[in-house]
Amino acid sequence: MEPVRQEVRYHRLRESEGEDPETQEEVTVYLHRRSSRAVIQARNRETCLRIFSSVLLLAVSLGFVLYELKYGSLEPPSTPKRRPGSDDPAWNFTWTGPPQHHHHGEQEAEGSTPEERQTSHHHGDMGQSEPASHNHGDGIYHHAAVVTDSETCSGIALEVLRTEGTVVDAGIAAALCLAVVHPHTASIGGVFSSLYYNGTSSNITALNAMPLDASPSTYGIPLMLQGLWLLHQKHGRMKWSDLLHTTITLANRGFLVDTVLSAALEANRQTVLSSVGLCSLFCAANNNLKGIGAMAKNPQLGKTLVQIATAMTDAAIPDGVIQSLSSDIEVSERQSFTKAISKKYLRFENPVTLDLPGITLHVAPSPTAGKILADSLREIYQIPIPPNTSNANATVRAYQILLNSSKVMYALGGARPSNAPASFSQQPLPPWRPAPVGGNVVVADTYGNIFVMSLSLNSSFGSGFVSPSTGILLSDFTQGPELPPAFSPMFWACPSVLQFGTNGDVMGLAATGGSSVPFSLAQVILNHLYLKEDLTNSVRGPLVDLSSDSSDPWTDYFGVWGRKPESVRNPGEHPSAVVAVEVEAEHVKVSKSLGLCCYDKGM
DSSP, rough: OOEEEEEEEEEOOOSSTSGGGGGGOOOEEEEEEHHHHHHHHHHHHHHHHHHHHHHHHHHHHHHHHHHHHHHHHHHHOOOOOTTOOOSSSSOOOTTSSSSOOTTTOOOOOOOOOHHHHHHHTTTTTTOOOOOOOOOOTTTSSEEEEOOOOOOOOOHHHHHHHOOOOHHHHHHHHHHHHHHHHTTTOOOTTTTEEEEOTTTTOOOEEEEESSSOOSSSSSOOOOOOOHHHHHHHHHHSSSOOOHHHHHHHHHHHEEEEOEEEHHHHHHHHHHHHHOOOOHHHHHHHGGGGOOOTOOOOOOHHHHHHHHHHHHOSSSSSSSHHHHHHHTTTOHHHHHHHHHHHHOOOOOOEEEEEEEEETTTTEEETTTTTHHHHHHHHHHHHHHHHOOOOHHHHHHHHHHHHHHHHHHHHHHHHHHOOOOTTGGGGGOOOSSSOOBBBEEEEEEETTTOOOOOOOOEEOOOOOSSSOOOTTOOOOOTTTTTTTTTTTOOOOOOOOOOOEETTTSOOOOOEEEEEEETTTHHHHHHIIIIIISSSSHHHHHHOOOOOOOSSSOOOOOHHHTGGGOOOOOGGGGGTOOEEEEEEEEEETTTTEEEEOSSSSSSEEEO
């Protein structure tokens, strides 16, 4: 069948009346219509092409999804820029595969060093990501963990790690957060002791943000900010102002009173009610204290933190903040207080190090109690337990050694119960009491980087004095103006790091409390490493024979009564708390005491 031809004629119109009709043009246009069969065939070809293209795109997309599930990210992990002067490895948590670590006692490949292992991780040799079904129990994480006494602060520190922060950045953010939400244990007006262990270089540094002299005023000298700033300059990566941002928001917009703070407010009711500054923050109507879930704000502290975020350029509190703070002090004390707060004597130090069979212990140096802990453990390892001793007898023998060695080392360190036998030391007791540990911050990642910090205000809520101009709660870490020059203040803190041989495994340890802190940590190390007990049981379990002589004054001094089994412990009785964070076999494991001691978060 021939196609139908359509004809269209076109006639050109004359442009004027005088134009010759013969010159007019005529155009004929022929339109050919295709057959219906050809049209159908063309449409079928077009439909097939579209279906084929869709199937091809679907197959490519499915391939990408399967590749992603099996091998992780399709792009190499981005490496954040290392801040000049920082000795931290440049890493973040955009990668999907954890680094390789080994159990205690396993051998590394020949020639393998922590630096080489970490370098290989940054060049893409990350291993495969964990499958979606791979999970562990509570307290075990694949990449990093943060432990603080506040769930809010642990979450803030974890977010720092999720971005580009180092473990020290995360620790700084956590400490600043605690200074707002847990003023019974931490404050910008307080002190701290810290250890940082670099898992790549195996370097370890200590920083004690504590006074070398007794405070010349009624209030303790604020040193927390100066210490945090030094830590940031040496080991941080994020901007200083960014680390303060969330804390400023908490102070300005408010935070909810948690279970821990509520318990502290109730336990220190008279201190809070008698303090104008504290009561303005935590007193509700009718002179009642704010309870769990109540909103609390400290906008004056928020304004001060803004100044600190923008004007702090060295290890000194900005002059404007010092002037405001000093203006709130009694006139008779202003000059001495201003002079003391303007001193710049904080510095990084080497830790006290103890080499033992298979492990190396690092603890913060004086004026902390780290040396007491190290000396006690040295005595334990120097007295071997006879072979063929039953487990029960070996445990009893180990505890006897621990108790006896701790008594001697405490006394040599200038600390003992006031009613202890004079045979332990002929020297008189110093005219001060060492400051207790109020709270701890522990941050670790699977590269073996660990940061441990112990915080204190000396007393719960410190001096109870909140500076009206700055919102800063000052401590009472003064030890009295009559303190002789030969006696410097002492802090019961023992932030510790344990290295296990050369395989890269490492552990951070800290404890809260007073005179019980060195002894509690020695017990954990004794049980876990000497007696080969599980870490969680080592931290939680009763670690000494409770049938021992209760009339011995050292019993209470060591906090033995605070380690009772759950079955004989009074409700709510958790006077001492220990936290241990162990990096082993590609994971970070958190073990902690029972009670309201610690909140861990990780990824």
